[in-house]
Amino acid sequence: MTVQAAPFAGPEPRVRARAGQRISVQLALVLGAVVLLFWTVFPFFWIVLTSFKTPGDIMTVPPKLVFSPTIANYMALVIGEQRGQYASSRPDFPLFFLNSLIISLGSVLLSLAAGIPAAYALARFEFPFKNAIAFVLMSFRFVPFIAFVIPLYIIYQKLGLYNTHGGLILAYQLITLPFTIWMLRSFFMEIPLEIQEAAKIDGCSWFGVLTRVVLPLSMPGLSVTMILGFMFCWNAFNYPLMLAGRQTFPVTVGAIQFISYEQVLWGQMAAATVVAALPQLLLSLMVQKYIVRGLTMGAVK
Amino acid sequence: MSTASFTVQSRRRRRREKLLPWLLLSPALVLLAGMIYPFALGFYYSFTAYWLQYPKRFRFVWFDNYTDLLDEPLFGRAFLFTLGFTAAAVVVQVGLGVAVALLLHARIPGRAVLRALMLTPLMIPPVITALMWKIMMASTTAGILNYLLSFLGLGPVNWFGSPDGAVASVLIIDTWGNLPFVSLILLGGLQALPVEPYEAAKVDGAGPVATFRYVTLPLLTPFLVLVTLFRTMDSLRIFDVIYATTQGGPNDATTNLHIMAYQFSFQWYQMGKGMAQAIILLVTVVIASYLLMRLWNKASESTT
Numbered sequence: 001m002t003v004q005a006a007p008f009a010g011p012e013p014r015v016r017a018r019a020g021q022r023i024s025v026q027l028a029l030v031l032g033a034v035v036l037l038f039w040t041v042f043p044f045f046w047i048v049l050t051s052f053k054t055p056g057d058i059m060t061v062p063p064k065l066v067f068s069p070t071i072a073n074y075m076a077l078v079i080g081e082q083r084g085q086y087a088s089s090r091p092d093f094p095l096f097f098l099n100s101l102i103i104s105l106g107s108v109l110l111s112l113a114a115g116i117p118a119a120y121a122l123a124r125f126e127f128p129f130k131n132a133i134a135f136v137l138m139s140f141r142f143v144p145f146i147a148f149v150i151p152l153y154i155i156y157q158k159l160g161l162y163n164t165h166g167g168l169i170l171a172y173q174l175i176t177l178p179f180t181i182w183m184l185r186s187f188f189m190e191i192p193l194e195i196q197e198a199a200k201i202d203g204c205s206w207f208g209v210l211t212r213v214v215l216p217l218s219m220p221g222l223s224v225t226m227i228l229g230f231m232f233c234w235n236a237f238n239y240p241l242m243l244a245g246r247q248t249f250p251v252t253v254g255a256i257q258f259i260s261y262e263q264v265l266w267g268q269m270a271a272a273t274v275v276a277a278l279p280q281l282l283l284s285l286m287v288q289k290y291i292v293r294g295l296t297m298g299a300v301k
Numbered sequence: 302m303s304t305a306s307f308t309v310q311s312r313r314r315r316r317r318e319k320l321l322p323w324l325l326l327s328p329a330l331v332l333l334a335g336m337i338y339p340f341a342l343g344f345y346y347s348f349t350a351y352w353l354q355y356p357k358r359f360r361f362v363w364f365d366n367y368t369d370l371l372d373e374p375l376f377g378r379a380f381l382f383t384l385g386f387t388a389a390a391v392v393v394q395v396g397l398g399v400a401v402a403l404l405l406h407a408r409i410p411g412r413a414v415l416r417a418l419m420l421t422p423l424m425i426p427p428v429i430t431a432l433m434w435k436i437m438m439a440s441t442t443a444g445i446l447n448y449l450l451s452f453l454g455l456g457p458v459n460w461f462g463s464p465d466g467a468v469a470s471v472l473i474i475d476t477w478g479n480l481p482f483v484s485l486i487l488l489g490g491l492q493a494l495p496v497e498p499y500e501a502a503k504v505d506g507a508g509p510v511a512t513f514r515y516v517t518l519p520l521l522t523p524f525l526v527l528v529t530l531f532r533t534m535d536s537l538r539i540f541d542v543i544y545a546t547t548q549g550g551p552n553d554a555t556t557n558l559h560i561m562a563y564q565f566s567f568q569w570y571q572m573g574k575g576m577a578q579a580i581i582l583l584v585t586v587v588i589a590s591y592l593l594m595r596l597w598n599k600a601s602e603s604t605t
Contacts, residue, residue, distance in 0.1 A: 033411070
């Protein structure tokens with residue numbers, strides 16, 4: 001770190017007149033850091049606070065920092081305490097959570113099953129249309145989701161895939177498959193060719209090379225791809241909004257159900273956002289270093 | 302005899318090696334076909350009158366859906382808002398991103414913690430981000446954001462109720478979620494910069510501002526273009542945040558092409574028209590990305 005250029009840091013003993021300037025730069029940096037910290041953390045802090053408030057404590061003038069906390073909002077999420085009168089229209093959050101898990105895991109596993117051999121082919125073999133296939137995969141990144149969702153909605157209605165986990169897992173391939181193939185390809189290409197050739201000489205078939213050499217060596221890349229793919233699926237909102245029904249809503253669409261015509265259930269919605277965001281925050285700790293690489297599909301390392 | 306069987310065997314092996322990549326690709330290609338087919342079907346729908354409730358009225362209308370848009374007053378507004386929002390979002394986010402990247406690159410206490418923390422908005426679902434801010438952006442001083450602004454002598458802003466407030470709120474929410482991405486890429490760029498130009502600048506007696514202007518910024522250009530490319534693509538298509546907060550309102554002030562295509566197809570069930578708007582949005586994204594990619598090629602050539 002110290003050898004790298006830091007435009008604002010580092011001593012400049014030659015110019016004494018700049019000492020004052022340096023102190024003010026340091027002050028500006030610390031101030032900037034405080035502002036950045038506040039900007040990043042405050043929304044989380046406030047939402048967690050709101051999720052422990054009773055309806056009477058939420059929208060007050062001025063906003064309340066001190067109040068007697070309640071876990072009623074979380075209880076309502078878990079056991080559906082406030083279902084009552086509008087039982088059929090109340091969000092069923094445990095089900096939404098389970099749906100998110102099923103759809104995200106299913107999508108990632110399907111993408112891995114199809115993506116590992118495909119990425120290996122694209123990383124290791126020369127064949128016609130190779131670049132064209134890689135390009136087509138990348139080009140999905142440009143298409144607005146609505147261009148897929150309109151025809152998918154019509155097709156799913158006809159095929160009976162609407163409002164099913166299977167249909168959603170297939171639609172989510174738009175999110176995970178191109179991502180998985182591009183990521184794995186970039187990880188596979190990092191494995192030295194010599195090791196693979198050596199394994200081949202030792203009598204390994206391509207399958208042996210893949211399963212005994214390439215996959216074990218790219219275990220970190222494989223797990224990063226899985227975790228990030230899972231997170232992208234968890235974040236998905238557009239596809240399930242149109243292709244899922246009440247039985248298959250994931251948490252993202254579920255959280256928005258707390259806004260209805262009669263009222264907005266602020267406290268429960270806050271609790272729902274906390275529950276929906278929590279797995280993401282935990283998972284992101286594991287893949288911190290790879291997030292940029294993942295979001296740019298391997299373009300930036 | 303032995304040579305003949307050898308050539309047959311090697312030919313067979315060669316053919317198998319030719320087929321192997323296709324065998325490996327086949328599951329992915331099947332899934333890929335399952336993605337291309339709906340898109341192609343949708344493209345075809347964009348040339349048809351397709352009301353979901355009246356399937357019998359389905360007919361091919363050539364370019365009517367596209368030409369009709371010219372008479373649709375909302376289309377012009379939505380198109381301009383799409384471009385204007387993207388321009389504003391890119392300028393704000395890349396501008397702030399440079400500042401944050403420089404901050405995280407400098408030696409400040411608690412830098413590692415700050416870097417880890419500032420990532421968090423990036424990883425949570427955008428729609429959840431939008432709902433979090435929706436709670437904070439209540440229009441009176443009961444909303445915490447207006448309450449905080451009142452200490453600065455500002456507000457109260459009618460966030461989702463007024464057109465200007467709605468545009469600002471979408472921009473703020475989108476910036477909160479994506480600033481970490483911009484900053485991280487630019488930070489990576491800063492860390493990859495060579496040391497020599499800085500030493501030369503020091504020898505020449507350049508101050509921090511001049512160093513930034515004449516050394517850092519030019520060297521960082523490829524990264525700036527790259528991050529602009531990614532943000533442009535996503536800002537042109539922003540949907541989640543608008544849907545969860547303003548739904549395109551008030552008075553269509555935050556209706557972009559994506560929201561408009563959604564309204565035509567899933568609120569009024571005019572699938573052909575919605576699809577035509579989606580195609581126009583796609584073309585816009587492709588053109589913008591193409592221009593930025595050319596710029597990126599130029600920028601990365603000139604610095605290396």
